[in-house]
Amino acid sequence: MDATADVFGSFEFLKLKSYSPPSWASHLHPLPTHFFSLGHLPTPIHRWNLPNLPRNTQLWLKRDDLSGMQLSGNKVRKLEFLMADAVAQGADCVITIGGIQSNHCRATAVAARYLNLDSYLILRTSKVNVDKDPGLTGNLLVERLVGAHVDLVSKEEYAKIGSVALTEMLKKKLLREGRKPYVIPVGGSNSIGAWGYIEAIREIEKQVVSESGSVGIDDIVVACGSGGTIAGLSVASLLSKLKAKVHAYCVCDTPDYFYDFTQGLLDGIQAGVSARDIVSILDAKGNGYAMSTSDELKFIKDVATATGVILDPVYSGKAAYAMMKDMTDNPGKWEGRKVLFIHTGGLLGMYDKVDQLTPLAGNWRQMELDESVPRLDGIGKMF
Numbered sequence: 001m002d003a004t005a006d007v008f009g010s011f012e013f014l015k016l017k018s019y020s021p022p023s024w025a026s027h028l029h030p031l032p033t034h035f036f037s038l039g040h041l042p043t044p045i046h047r048w049n050l051p052n053l054p055r056n057t058q059l060w061l062k063r064d065d066l067s068g069m070q071l072s073g074n075k076v077r078k079l080e081f082l083m084a085d086a087v088a089q090g091a092d093c094v095i096t097i098g099g100i101q102s103n104h105c106r107a108t109a110v111a112a113r114y115l116n117l118d119s120y121l122i123l124r125t126s127k128v129n130v131d132k133d134p135g136l137t138g139n140l141l142v143e144r145l146v147g148a149h150v151d152l153v154s155k156e157e158y159a160k161i162g163s164v165a166l167t168e169m170l171k172k173k174l175l176r177e178g179r180k181p182y183v184i185p186v187g188g189s190n191s192i193g194a195w196g197y198i199e200a201i202r203e204i205e206k207q208v209v210s211e212s213g214s215v216g217i218d219d220i221v222v223a224c225g226s227g228g229t230i231a232g233l234s235v236a237s238l239l240s241k242l243k244a245k246v247h248a249y250c251v252c253d254t255p256d257y258f259y260d261f262t263q264g265l266l267d268g269i270q271a272g273v274s275a276r277d278i279v280s281i282l283d284a285k286g287n288g289y290a291m292s293t294s295d296e297l298k299f300i301k302d303v304a305t306a307t308g309v310i311l312d313p314v315y316s317g318k319a320a321y322a323m324m325k326d327m328t329d330n331p332g333k334w335e336g337r338k339v340l341f342i343h344t345g346g347l348l349g350m351y352d353k354v355d356q357l358t359p360l361a362g363n364w365r366q367m368e369l370d371e372s373v374p375r376l377d378g379i380g381k382m383f
């Protein structure tokens, strides 16, 4: 063994590793065989003292927003399994699809680059912007710096054709060009991606179950946008020691849509459970997907000012806003409970809201200078 291998051999990041499931999940099928270590895991859990919690409600925060920098948020956990599958299938590039500020597309572009695969992103934007340079705001900055290929489609085209046919169309084109593409669905939400949040429950179990077996949480609260996160969380919470009740706040479509979609993912791993029995899905869509009300943004600003935690406008901000509304309207449901909110990331999406955020931003002023103040730095170091 050479000296470099000796020194660096123990680092796990970006390595392909063989996978063995938690014992309580070993009956699920199919079981992944490998995963890439992509996330900075375990992510921390800490107390989150939001103002106006119901009496004796303890709120904790699982910081999946800290799962990485460019590779931040919940999508990293899914990509650990999806990327391993892509490589196992001999892919030389990945295709995925989402909204113009998709965190999933950004995470996929970065993960692909790290693993030496090209990425092709189909991004949905407004009709007026579909033929214009999409710029470098938020997630686009990262995607474009890492060299993702971006195809824009209008919302109307997306609604008409659908994500499956759009990705298939691009796949066929790339196959004709001699490439070996691997398609990752919207949000990385399929039965393979769901394993990322089965693993997250193993991680949480280690963090909150004491040696005597007493469990530190009663409820898990999370945003839902494409369903993969809640599919993994809810089945694994049931099977593990946690048995925490999972509350999902959906930010697009409807709860009925997500019960059906989640059921499909659960059937895809032969979980043998009913989605409606194991997760409660509530609406938090507000004005619509990726559209923020001024109340939601004010809430995000107030939470940041009160606790230092920055939520995101599209997912965790709406979920936390709706959770607090429910806690206010139905305090009896939450009193005395220990609640774990999963912060799924999305900070880069805030850059897309700067116009709406400007009136809420903190104070600034030109510094008042006292003419008589003597210079204390050494001469010659002007800046």
Ligand SMILES: *Cc1c(COP(=O)(O)O)cnc(C)c1O
Binding pocket: 073, 074, 075, 103, 104, 187, 189, 223, 224, 225, 226, 227, 228, 229, 230, 312, 315, 316, 344, 345, 346
């Ligand atoms: C994608 C996403 C979600 C929703 O997760 P799904 O598995 O798609 O339901 C939540 N929060 C953030 C920040 C996301 O990017």
